[in-house]
Amino acid sequence: MDIFDRLKNLIGDESRITRCEKVRAEHSKDCSSYHIGNLPDCVVFPKNVEEIKKIVEFANEGNIPLVPFGLGTSVEGQIVPTRGGISLSFQKMNNIIEVCPEDFYVKVQPGVTRVQLNEELKKYGMFFPVDPGLDATIGGMAATNASGTNAVYYGAMKHQILGLEVVLATGEVIRTGGAYLKSSSGYNLTSLFVGSEGTLGIFTELILKIHSVPRFIMTAKAVFNDVESASHAAIHVLRNNGSVCKLELLDQSTISAINRYKQTSYTELPTLFIEIMENHFTQVKEMLLLSDCCELEVEDIDEKREQLWSIRHEAAFAIKNLFPGKKLMATDVCVPLTILPVAIRNAREVMDRNDMKGSILGHVGDGNFHAVFAVAPFDQGDLERAQHVNNAIVQFALNNGGTCSGEHGIGLGKMNYLEQEHGASVFIMKKIKDMFDPKGILNPGKIFTS
Amino acid sequence: MDIFDRLKNLIGDESRITRCEKVRAEHSKDCSSYHIGNLPDCVVFPKNVEEIKKIVEFANEGNIPLVPFGLGTSVEGQIVPTRGGISLSFQKMNNIIEVCPEDFYVKVQPGVTRVQLNEELKKYGMFFPVDPGLDATIGGMAATNASGTNAVYYGAMKHQILGLEVVLATGEVIRTGGAYLKSSSGYNLTSLFVGSEGTLGIFTELILKIHSVPRFIMTAKAVFNDVESASHAAIHVLRNNGSVCKLELLDQSTISAINRYKQTSYTELPTLFIEIMENHFTQVKEMLLLSDCCELEVEDIDEKREQLWSIRHEAAFAIKNLFPGKKLMATDVCVPLTILPVAIRNAREVMDRNDMKGSILGHVGDGNFHAVFAVAPFDQGDLERAQHVNNAIVQFALNNGGTCSGEHGIGLGKMNYLEQEHGASVFIMKKIKDMFDPKGILNPGKIFTS
Structure with a gap:
């Protein structure tokens, strides 16, 4: 009996186990990253923790790789079944179990999306603040310790x-852990699992902190003559205002790309997008x-605010649409705030030198930025050029007190660093890893090169 | 050669190793908790990481217990050398290594106090927000994942x-980790060490997030007819105001004790102390x-605000001074916010039933509260009565979705839970623990009963 038949016996519901080529292909790679996929032997859609327990026991006994799968929005190949095996989809575990607004927490299954x-x-007038941009499952976001634009105020998944x-x-x-807001009871295993990318265990339930929707939000778009002035302004605002919840930077070339893509005429200079939760106009x-801000627009009406943010949100699409058929490579370093302007300038120079067109999006409030460019994964020359640029950006970060991944995780793409x-x-x-998973069945081939 | 002589050879500076009875006694127990102390064989005052490395190698080779010591303000016996050995004092490692206000971080040695x-x-117009009340070393605060009054906004040590x-x-x-504000690079070992109470490794340097001092602070003292109304008001304020940085509750008996101690005449009813970092008067x-607040005072002038807070700060002293010579037992559970009023009421009833006079201080913003009472550690009857009360409070928390320690850690006092x-x-x-410390030399006898 092969894996498929044995899993059928185990779960007893044929409709939730498949070796259909199309479904396996959907579970073979990130939906938009440049990482090359690999088919799982089959895809299982468990309904509850008991089924997952059975599947994990079965996989462990048979040395079968097990790769958790949320929505496939990972960007470093986290959901690629490098050695085949079982892709464990959380599509059918998407219940919000409990909402407790007065206790500021919610219990969810891992397949719930943000x-x-x-x-x-x-x-309930509440929200979950971690926002990596695309929709994603809470389980996947926990596995990579995702963050995004709100992190400057609310932190990353590990904080929530x-x-x-x-x-x-x-x-x-x-x-x-538990449904309490504070604890000093024993080792912090929760934080060890968060960001472990499916390599230490399979999440089957998550308790999240939730927050009240702010009563007032103000968004500013501020244009500067250079990246340095923009970065200094960002630090100045952060040091003097405790209510900043988003602080994003687009460089000059990125604004140009957006203008071409959207047929707009925004001033083509480094631009900050700032969101503040108080009326500090x-x-x-x-x-x-x-x-030294040379152009400023401030909005507090939702519709107008969203218009401003749409500029920021179009940045990656502006690049993707220039190169139809190509996939995206998103670099993802994080450096100390004062290093950010020179890191961004260096990234742009490396890109220009290598004729690599792309956007630079800086989460300038926490020193994290992405250079996003289009790559043809099967064109060896193209891929090598992109990897050369990515490598130069990472090396600059590591040589200047930074980290090789601000929010995307290690996956396949950052193992070498x-x-x-x-x-x-x-x-x-x-x-x-060896202690938790001696046989190496949990998402093998990720994080560690050996 | 005994431990003392061998350490002298190792460090080469006699003045920083002692077996003086008085110094050993100072390093034998928490400075104010009820836990019974035990003398270390000697006390060492290392100056740098190289010396600590040598001491740890020596201790590991000889199976000698090693107990890190900051200022001795732990409350669950964390610094008691249960099996003798070496008390490792950080008194001479108290340098602030680097202050980087624009990068929002500071590097310190573990003996630096808050x-x-x-x-x-x-x-620099900045501050470190974790405030457990007494002064304490940053190393010790990290070891117990300390928090305190500011945690409702800034979180605990693990967040900083x-x-x-x-x-x-x-x-x-x-x-x-590193001097960057965000990372998803590999397992979160930082969070595994924070709160490990010296049982997994010895901290020799810490990088902390620092924050700007708020430009505006408003403090309110609000009196309620019962603990339930006060708790509901607290949740209501939290849900509708994102700038609450402190939210404390004293129950009726605690205010009475303070009035007797300070010769004051505050209304003897449950009282909230609220601090808000915006002008939301x-x-x-x-x-x-x-x-249903029946009496309200709001202050925004520093001197007046401090007067209000002094009431809260006197609560533990009010009890301690009623029982000269006795030590303090501070219960420390944390429960979901909506459970807090009934948990506090239950605690007060258990205390009354057992004729245990004490204060109840609630960090009502995060569901953590302390019942603080005086105990004579060597009076078996007194100790048993106190432990009975403490146990009843912990059991109530555990039966209602809470944790046995909100911020004091496990140490000796909570191992059984x-x-x-x-x-x-x-x-x-x-x-x-076994993986990190196979010989069990690092702060043995803490956290785990076996």
């Missing part, structure tokens, strides 16, 4: 996850103008 | 520590009055 969750939370239910490689089910305007960044710590990480 | 750090940060330098039991020195006043709270997770924690 858009779905926020639709529900809206009823209060507790987990996890199936270990042995099939044992454990719980970490006068103070912020003053700060920005004192910081782990030891350079963390030194001896990597051996501790590997020992932890 | 008061010392905030004195320095004041020069960006990176660590750690000496492992083998003497190997590793670095985790009208909105907050309205919310509180709509929430670890398995009840975490179930199978405890075995994972123990496996991690």
